[in-house]
Amino acid sequence: MRKSVLAMSLASIISVGLLVSCRPSSTSSSSSADSTGTSEVGAYKFDKKVSIDFWVKKGTAKYYSNFVKAFNSAYPSITVNVLDSGNYGDIDQKISQGISVGNVPNMALTYPDYVSGYLKDAPNRVLDVTPYMNSAEYGFGHGDPVIEWNGQQVQVNTAADDIIPSYLNDGNNFIIDGKKIEGQYELPLSKSTEMLFVNRNLLTEVAQKSNTTYDVIKQKLATWEGVWEVTEMMKTAMPEKWNGQKASANKGSAPLTYEDDTNFYVTMSQQLGIPYVDSSAADNLPVLFGKPENKQKTVDFLKFMGEKYNSGNFVTGDTIGIAGTYATSLFAKESSGLIITTTAGLSWLNDPDKEGDEDHQFPIDVLSYPSSSKDWVHNEADLPADADPDAVISQGPGVVLFKSGDSDKDLATWLFYKTMTSDFLNAQWVAAGSYAPIRYSVKETEVFKGMFDIPADSKKPLYDANYYPAKKQMYEVIDQYGKQGNLFTTDVFPGSGSVRNEAGSLFTGSLNSEKNTDSDAIGELVDKYYQLAVADSTK
Numbered sequence: 001m002r003k004s005v006l007a008m009s010l011a012s013i014i015s016v017g018l019l020v021s022c023r024p025s026s027t028s029s030s031s032s033a034d035s036t037g038t039s040e041v042g043a044y045k046f047d048k049k050v051s052i053d054f055w056v057k058k059g060t061a062k063y064y065s066n067f068v069k070a071f072n073s074a075y076p077s078i079t080v081n082v083l084d085s086g087n088y089g090d091i092d093q094k095i096s097q098g099i100s101v102g103n104v105p106n107m108a109l110t111y112p113d114y115v116s117g118y119l120k121d122a123p124n125r126v127l128d129v130t131p132y133m134n135s136a137e138y139g140f141g142h143g144d145p146v147i148e149w150n151g152q153q154v155q156v157n158t159a160a161d162d163i164i165p166s167y168l169n170d171g172n173n174f175i176i177d178g179k180k181i182e183g184q185y186e187l188p189l190s191k192s193t194e195m196l197f198v199n200r201n202l203l204t205e206v207a208q209k210s211n212t213t214y215d216v217i218k219q220k221l222a223t224w225e226g227v228w229e230v231t232e233m234m235k236t237a238m239p240e241k242w243n244g245q246k247a248s249a250n251k252g253s254a255p256l257t258y259e260d261d262t263n264f265y266v267t268m269s270q271q272l273g274i275p276y277v278d279s280s281a282a283d284n285l286p287v288l289f290g291k292p293e294n295k296q297k298t299v300d301f302l303k304f305m306g307e308k309y310n311s312g313n314f315v316t317g318d319t320i321g322i323a324g325t326y327a328t329s330l331f332a333k334e335s336s337g338l339i340i341t342t343t344a345g346l347s348w349l350n351d352p353d354k355e356g357d358e359d360h361q362f363p364i365d366v367l368s369y370p371s372s373s374k375d376w377v378h379n380e381a382d383l384p385a386d387a388d389p390d391a392v393i394s395q396g397p398g399v400v401l402f403k404s405g406d407s408d409k410d411l412a413t414w415l416f417y418k419t420m421t422s423d424f425l426n427a428q429w430v431a432a433g434s435y436a437p438i439r440y441s442v443k444e445t446e447v448f449k450g451m452f453d454i455p456a457d458s459k460k461p462l463y464d465a466n467y468y469p470a471k472k473q474m475y476e477v478i479d480q481y482g483k484q485g486n487l488f489t490t491d492v493f494p495g496s497g498s499v500r501n502e503a504g505s506l507f508t509g510s511l512n513s514e515k516n517t518d519s520d521a522i523g524e525l526v527d528k529y530y531q532l533a534v535a536d537s538t539k
Helices: 061-074 088-101 112-121 130-134 165-169 200-209 214-220 224-237 261-272 292-310 327-332 343-348 407-420 423-431 440-444 446-452 461-484 496-512 519-537
Strands: 050-056 078-084 107-110 146-149 152-155 174-176 179-181 192-199 256-258 314-316 338-342 364-367 392-395 398-401 487-489
Touching (some): 061 078, 061 146, 061 423, 078 407, 088 107, 200 224, 256 261, 292 314, 292 519, 314 327, 314 496, 327 343, 343 461, 423 446, 446 461
Parallel strands (some): 050 107
Antiparallel strands (some): 174 179
């Protein structure tokens, strides 16, 4: 069974312990470098220069340069080499091939699914950061340095109770061979989630043609039952745009676009209580969706979705059927009026290339991900006890640290991570993109509050007039998720990433099938992808 990520005491996440093998000693945070260049304008002094490698996604190393510079203002004897290393799968492949012989970086961008494989194949190579987190010398909230940022001296804060616990949970719930592995093996960095984005102008027009109001429509969009009602209203109100045919026969158009097929399937499984995976399964087979006792629920869900898809209510990123067309571009072109995508998708929902064209610039409202108040697959029956009707998926990469055999390198890597994710620098990281803060205090900073102001020298005022108010709404929704405990992650075990891919392929394949409402044909697809998923989970 998938687990909801609920706020919990940090004390339950971080076990008591201190790292005793490290060489640095505390110094004044305002001390200057000595003649050897190894003293730190920060908390610690190393007795040698240290160089560490950080593998990141291709093309993104440049985005870390200011953070490395800020870190070096406090720790000049630590060289941080940020290296473009391909996509996330490429990084995982390189690590998987090199981990047994220690040919790995000190730190890498990763996902928990990948880390579970490292813990199974080479558990002694992955660094458990629990002792570092807890150290009274340099752990969270201890020995925090003064950094320089744009010519200003800033005292950063890394307090443990300031971190959003659900994001830490992603890195301490690893199940290997049915046994939970104690420790923190992944740390949060770039977190994101999904929400519902609405073309306000388009839905206002739909409301007018449907003898209702836009506010009433927004209220309906709070639930999936309401979403299906609204998509029907949209088709009736604008038959010239949405004529009731599935998107592949209608130039990709549909009232609702969902960008990520796999997230759609996994989140609906969580909300509706349709078994997906359970790493603690008694038979040590964590894949649930095709087991005999669960198969019919899976088939019923896919059949329902096939009916809605055939009726032209929605399209997904993998079923658009038009080469080179993205889910967000459909929304930007007003081929859909609703889209569920991640925080990163916001910047593409109005077309910046159409800046001077008011017909292609429209206000966007950002709403919470729809919940499921009833089992809408089975004629509004009550949801099963294990359903999680308000669930919203937590995603985005974190980092994994590897043992180097050199305690100075390991500590230097930890200090870089801790400093980069401090209150001030995490606010800068969030402001530079559209990721969620991993610290509560970020939203109280001036840089965060300034994220929503339209630049005085804006080069695209029409675009920005819609983008910045929507961005503010988006972060209000993220804050709401944290307060309400909506975010969830799925069980992590060796092969869980591949299992997730098989589930996504099942969803897409079922929708694309000519027999996507035939229970027997859907059942055969479930069997196929279930067997593939089981094979992935037992490699």
